[in-house]
Amino acid sequence: MKFYEFAPTRSIRVRWTLQELGVDFEAITVDLKGGEHNRPEFRKINPAGKVPVLVDGDLVVTESVAIVLYLAEKYPQKHLLPTDLRQRTELNRWLLFTVTELEQPLWRIARHRSLYPEALRLPADIDLASREFKAMATVLEEHMRGRQFVVGDGVTVADFVLAYTLDWGNEAKLLGDCPGLLSYMERMYARPNAPPRIAQALASIAAK
Numbered sequence: 001m002k003f004y005e006f007a008p009t010r011s012i013r014v015r016w017t018l019q020e021l022g023v024d025f026e027a028i029t030v031d032l033k034g035g036e037h038n039r040p041e042f043r044k045i046n047p048a049g050k051v052p053v054l055v056d057g058d059l060v061v062t063e064s065v066a067i068v069l070y071l072a073e074k075y076p077q078k079h080l081l082p083t084d085l086r087q088r089t090e091l092n093r094w095l096l097f098t099v100t101e102l103e104q105p106l107w108r109i110a111r112h113r114s115l116y117p118e119a120l121r122l123p124a125d126i127d128l129a130s131r132e133f134k135a136m137a138t139v140l141e142e143h144m145r146g147r148q149f150v151v152g153d154g155v156t157v158a159d160f161v162l163a164y165t166l167d168w169g170n171e172a173k174l175l176g177d178c179p180g181l182l183s184y185m186e187r188m189y190a191r192p193n194a195p196p197r198i199a200q201a202l203a204s205i206a207a208k
Protein backbone atom coordinates (compact mmCIF):
# COMPACT_ATOMS: atom_id res chain seq x y z
CA MET A 1 0.00 0.00 0.00
CA LYS A 2 1.19 3.49 -0.83
CA PHE A 3 0.28 6.25 1.60
CA TYR A 4 0.52 9.86 0.43
CA GLU A 5 0.81 12.17 3.42
CA PHE A 6 1.99 15.50 4.73
CA ALA A 7 3.02 15.26 8.37
CA PRO A 8 0.84 17.74 10.33
CA THR A 9 -2.41 17.28 8.41
CA ARG A 10 -5.41 14.93 8.48
CA SER A 11 -2.87 12.38 7.16
CA ILE A 12 -2.22 11.74 10.86
CA ARG A 13 -5.55 9.87 11.11
CA VAL A 14 -4.41 7.41 8.46
CA ARG A 15 -0.82 7.06 9.74
CA TRP A 16 -2.27 6.34 13.19
CA THR A 17 -4.51 3.58 11.81
CA LEU A 18 -1.71 2.02 9.75
CA GLN A 19 0.65 2.03 12.74
CA GLU A 20 -1.95 0.52 15.10
CA LEU A 21 -2.69 -2.18 12.53
CA GLY A 22 1.03 -2.90 12.24
CA VAL A 23 0.84 -3.42 8.47
CA ASP A 24 3.52 -2.64 5.90
CA PHE A 25 3.08 0.50 3.84
CA GLU A 26 5.16 2.84 1.73
CA ALA A 27 4.90 6.45 2.92
CA ILE A 28 5.23 9.15 0.29
CA THR A 29 5.47 12.77 1.42
CA VAL A 30 3.50 15.26 -0.63
CA ASP A 31 5.06 18.58 0.34
CA LEU A 32 2.07 20.93 0.52
CA LYS A 33 4.37 23.85 1.39
CA GLY A 34 6.31 23.18 -1.81
CA GLY A 35 3.08 22.86 -3.85
CA GLU A 36 3.61 19.17 -4.71
CA HIS A 37 -0.15 18.53 -4.40
CA ASN A 38 -0.67 20.70 -7.49
CA ARG A 39 1.67 18.67 -9.70
CA PRO A 40 -0.09 16.83 -12.55
CA GLU A 41 1.29 13.44 -11.34
CA PHE A 42 -0.43 13.92 -7.97
CA ARG A 43 -3.62 15.39 -9.46
CA LYS A 44 -3.93 12.18 -11.47
CA ILE A 45 -4.11 10.27 -8.18
CA ASN A 46 -6.38 12.76 -6.42
CA PRO A 47 -8.01 15.36 -8.67
CA ALA A 48 -8.91 17.32 -5.52
CA GLY A 49 -5.17 17.84 -4.91
CA LYS A 50 -5.45 16.88 -1.24
CA VAL A 51 -3.84 14.48 1.19
CA PRO A 52 -4.20 11.88 2.58
CA VAL A 53 -4.51 9.31 -0.20
CA LEU A 54 -4.13 5.54 0.08
CA VAL A 55 -3.35 3.45 -2.99
CA ASP A 56 -3.85 -0.29 -2.54
CA GLY A 57 -3.20 -2.06 -5.83
CA ASP A 58 -5.61 -0.50 -8.32
CA LEU A 59 -7.80 0.98 -5.57
CA VAL A 60 -7.32 4.68 -4.84
CA VAL A 61 -8.98 5.92 -1.65
CA THR A 62 -9.22 9.59 -0.72
CA GLU A 63 -10.91 11.19 2.32
CA SER A 64 -9.22 10.42 5.62
CA VAL A 65 -12.32 8.88 7.20
CA ALA A 66 -13.04 6.66 4.18
CA ILE A 67 -9.41 5.50 4.30
CA VAL A 68 -9.45 4.56 7.99
CA LEU A 69 -12.77 2.72 7.54
CA TYR A 70 -11.32 0.85 4.55
CA LEU A 71 -8.25 -0.18 6.54
CA ALA A 72 -10.30 -1.30 9.55
CA GLU A 73 -12.53 -3.40 7.26
CA LYS A 74 -9.56 -4.82 5.41
CA TYR A 75 -8.00 -6.11 8.64
CA PRO A 76 -11.06 -7.22 10.71
CA GLN A 77 -8.88 -9.41 12.92
CA LYS A 78 -7.49 -6.22 14.52
CA HIS A 79 -10.98 -5.26 15.79
CA LEU A 80 -10.78 -1.54 15.04
CA LEU A 81 -14.48 -1.53 14.07
CA PRO A 82 -17.42 -2.93 16.03
CA THR A 83 -19.38 -5.68 14.25
CA ASP A 84 -22.60 -5.18 16.22
CA LEU A 85 -25.08 -2.94 14.33
CA ARG A 86 -25.83 -0.66 17.27
CA GLN A 87 -22.17 -0.11 18.08
CA ARG A 88 -21.35 0.39 14.42
CA THR A 89 -24.11 3.01 14.20
CA GLU A 90 -22.69 4.74 17.26
CA LEU A 91 -19.29 4.72 15.58
CA ASN A 92 -20.75 6.31 12.43
CA ARG A 93 -22.53 8.87 14.57
CA TRP A 94 -19.36 10.00 16.36
CA LEU A 95 -17.23 9.92 13.22
CA LEU A 96 -19.72 12.21 11.50
CA PHE A 97 -19.99 14.40 14.57
CA THR A 98 -16.20 14.73 14.56
CA VAL A 99 -15.88 15.78 10.93
CA THR A 100 -18.99 17.96 10.70
CA GLU A 101 -19.41 19.52 14.16
CA LEU A 102 -15.77 19.69 15.31
CA GLU A 103 -13.53 19.64 12.26
CA GLN A 104 -15.51 22.06 10.10
CA PRO A 105 -15.29 25.00 12.54
CA LEU A 106 -11.58 24.27 13.01
CA TRP A 107 -11.11 24.28 9.24
CA ARG A 108 -12.93 27.62 8.97
CA ILE A 109 -10.68 29.06 11.68
CA ALA A 110 -7.52 27.81 9.93
CA ARG A 111 -8.66 29.24 6.60
CA HIS A 112 -9.58 32.65 7.98
CA ARG A 113 -6.44 32.83 10.16
CA SER A 114 -3.85 31.90 7.58
CA LEU A 115 -4.86 29.86 4.54
CA TYR A 116 -7.07 32.29 2.57
CA PRO A 117 -5.40 35.27 0.89
CA GLU A 118 -5.35 38.08 3.45
CA ALA A 119 -7.96 40.17 1.66
CA LEU A 120 -10.52 37.33 1.85
CA ARG A 121 -10.14 36.52 5.55
CA LEU A 122 -13.14 37.19 7.80
CA PRO A 123 -12.11 37.61 11.45
CA ALA A 124 -15.79 37.51 12.49
CA ASP A 125 -16.07 33.94 11.23
CA ILE A 126 -13.17 32.90 13.49
CA ASP A 127 -15.22 34.06 16.44
CA LEU A 128 -18.39 32.29 15.25
CA ALA A 129 -16.57 29.06 14.44
CA SER A 130 -14.79 29.12 17.83
CA ARG A 131 -18.13 29.38 19.61
CA GLU A 132 -19.62 26.58 17.52
CA PHE A 133 -16.63 24.31 18.20
CA LYS A 134 -16.79 24.96 21.95
CA ALA A 135 -20.54 24.24 22.12
CA MET A 136 -20.10 20.89 20.37
CA ALA A 137 -16.97 20.03 22.39
CA THR A 138 -19.10 20.46 25.52
CA VAL A 139 -21.56 17.87 24.19
CA LEU A 140 -18.69 15.46 23.62
CA GLU A 141 -17.17 16.22 27.04
CA GLU A 142 -20.44 15.01 28.57
CA HIS A 143 -20.53 11.89 26.36
CA MET A 144 -16.95 10.99 27.33
CA ARG A 145 -17.59 11.23 31.08
CA GLY A 146 -16.56 7.87 32.55
CA ARG A 147 -15.55 6.46 29.16
CA GLN A 148 -12.18 5.25 27.91
CA PHE A 149 -13.16 5.22 24.23
CA VAL A 150 -15.70 7.13 22.18
CA VAL A 151 -17.66 3.95 21.30
CA GLY A 152 -17.94 0.79 23.40
CA ASP A 153 -15.16 -0.65 25.55
CA GLY A 154 -12.34 -0.94 23.03
CA VAL A 155 -10.34 1.33 20.77
CA THR A 156 -11.75 1.94 17.27
CA VAL A 157 -10.77 4.07 14.30
CA ALA A 158 -13.24 6.67 15.59
CA ASP A 159 -10.81 7.29 18.47
CA PHE A 160 -7.92 7.99 16.09
CA VAL A 161 -10.01 10.41 14.04
CA LEU A 162 -11.36 12.10 17.14
CA ALA A 163 -8.08 12.35 19.09
CA TYR A 164 -6.36 13.97 16.09
CA THR A 165 -9.26 16.45 15.76
CA LEU A 166 -9.10 17.27 19.47
CA ASP A 167 -5.35 17.86 19.16
CA TRP A 168 -6.22 20.32 16.38
CA GLY A 169 -8.78 21.97 18.71
CA ASN A 170 -6.11 22.13 21.41
CA GLU A 171 -3.72 23.81 18.96
CA ALA A 172 -6.48 26.36 18.32
CA LYS A 173 -6.70 26.86 22.13
CA LEU A 174 -10.35 25.83 22.26
CA LEU A 175 -10.23 22.90 24.70
CA GLY A 176 -9.73 24.93 27.88
CA ASP A 177 -13.24 24.17 29.18
CA CYS A 178 -13.03 20.45 28.42
CA PRO A 179 -10.53 18.79 30.79
CA GLY A 180 -12.05 15.36 30.10
CA LEU A 181 -11.42 15.69 26.36
CA LEU A 182 -7.89 16.91 26.96
CA SER A 183 -7.00 13.94 29.13
CA TYR A 184 -8.71 11.50 26.71
CA MET A 185 -6.69 13.00 23.83
CA GLU A 186 -3.45 12.77 25.78
CA ARG A 187 -4.24 9.17 26.79
CA MET A 188 -4.83 8.27 23.14
CA TYR A 189 -1.55 9.85 22.05
CA ALA A 190 0.26 7.92 24.82
CA ARG A 191 -0.57 4.65 23.01
CA PRO A 192 2.65 2.92 21.87
CA ASN A 193 1.81 3.15 18.15
CA ALA A 194 0.36 6.66 18.15
CA PRO A 195 1.65 9.13 15.56
CA PRO A 196 3.31 12.45 16.44
CA ARG A 197 1.14 15.26 17.83
CA ILE A 198 0.41 18.13 15.41
CA ALA A 199 2.94 20.42 17.17
CA GLN A 200 5.71 17.82 16.78
CA ALA A 201 4.83 17.24 13.12
CA LEU A 202 4.85 21.00 12.48
CA ALA A 203 8.26 21.27 14.13
CA SER A 204 9.57 18.41 11.97
CA ILE A 205 8.61 20.18 8.73
CA ALA A 206 9.86 23.57 9.97
CA ALA A 207 13.27 21.98 10.65
CA LYS A 208 13.55 20.85 7.00
Ligand SMILES: N[C@@H](CCC(=O)N[C@@H](CS)C(=O)NCC(=O)O)C(=O)O
Nearest residue numbers: 009010037049050051052063064065
Ligand atom coordinates in the same frame (compact mmCIF):
# COMPACT_ATOMS: atom_id res chain seq x y z
N1 LIG B 1 -11.97 15.91 3.77
C1 LIG B 1 -10.62 15.63 3.39
C2 LIG B 1 -9.81 16.89 3.56
C3 LIG B 1 -8.42 16.74 3.00
C4 LIG B 1 -7.69 18.06 3.08
O1 LIG B 1 -8.28 19.16 3.02
N2 LIG B 1 -6.37 17.96 3.16
C5 LIG B 1 -5.55 19.15 3.24
C6 LIG B 1 -4.50 18.95 4.29
S1 LIG B 1 -5.25 18.63 5.86
C7 LIG B 1 -4.89 19.38 1.90
O2 LIG B 1 -4.39 18.46 1.29
N3 LIG B 1 -4.88 20.62 1.44
C8 LIG B 1 -4.27 21.00 0.22
C9 LIG B 1 -5.14 22.02 -0.51
O3 LIG B 1 -6.32 22.15 -0.14
O4 LIG B 1 -4.63 22.67 -1.40
C10 LIG B 1 -10.05 14.47 4.24
O5 LIG B 1 -10.49 14.32 5.39
O6 LIG B 1 -9.19 13.73 3.75
